[in-house]
Amino acid sequence: METYRRKSREERLKEIKQAAQGVFLRKGFKDTTMEDIINETTLSKGGFYYYFKSTKEIYFSILEEKSDDSITYLGKMLAANQDSKEVVDYLTESIFEDFAERRLFLMGLYESYYDNDFMERFNQIQDKYVDITVNIIIEKYPDMEEKKLKKKINFLYILYHAFVINCNMMGGKDIYKKNKKYLKDLFTNILKD
């Protein structure tokens, strides 16, 4: 028989983020209030504000949390593969995937037009991602020129998101799918240099 116990900090945070993600995806970031999220948790208003002061804080805490696995995936692939075909296929195919964090990311991108803080925090996430990826590869290939590698990963990151954004914002998904081979050639060229 399970005895009652107070939820830990981690459990609270998880509960809040799960609730918030649901509300964001349903109502859109702009139309989501703190009350909307609080109502979907077991926390009191005071208890909730102890953890987060604004919907934006919650938003970025969800986005930044992305599991280590997902953040290091590209780095691990690049460190493991001399042959880049597998990496190119992964980059190309995953452009078309639709998942919650991606929809949250796109939603925030729209906010960034009217809120510079969004743009800055996206750039911070990008920098963090690039650094982690570069470190994983350098660990495996210590002789690699770090600056050049960083430039390459940065370009791949931004290019990849260009296609993701385009697929979702300009209805480009079908057109990209029909022209996959050009994306693959592009990624291949960048990786081989």
Next chain:
Amino acid sequence: METYRRKSREERLKEIKQAAQGVFLRKGFKDTTMEDIINETTLSKGGFYYYFKSTKEIYFSILEEKSDDSITYLGKMLAANQDSKEVVDYLTESIFEDFAERRLFLMGLYESYYDNDFMERFNQIQDKYVDITVNIIIEKYPDMEEKKLKKKINFLYILYHAFVINCNMMGGKDIYKKNKKYLKDLFTNILKD
């Protein structure tokens, strides 16, 4: 001595669109009201509403008006050049340009997240652009396979905008500038097929 005369319909429309463009760029589409625009024209409220019923109508009337020159530019280049180098250079370099219509376009793209009508009208503009471009090329090269050409222009259009959006929305301009050669190779590959 110039005698007083009523402004023509064309002059009124031009006045409204110029005023609206200024306000949109200064305040952002979302925060621009009909009153804001009316105040920057010589029209009365009633006179103004005779021409436009909403800021969205004005917005798209500006975007759609784009001079024929600009709409047909790529088509004319493609019809004139056997060698695609000039076209590739134009596509690549113009990605980095900053002008009023482009900023208006990006502004509207952000609106489209919460307003499907924006997305649909952007798609209509895209269809119109692709059709005009294809027609110009087919006129010069009647033997060209229209369906294949259309697919190619469509992909170029969407890809081009992916880079434009990315340069402006994710602070990617510097990264793209350093990696221009990959964009050029990509455009070259698409054009040569």
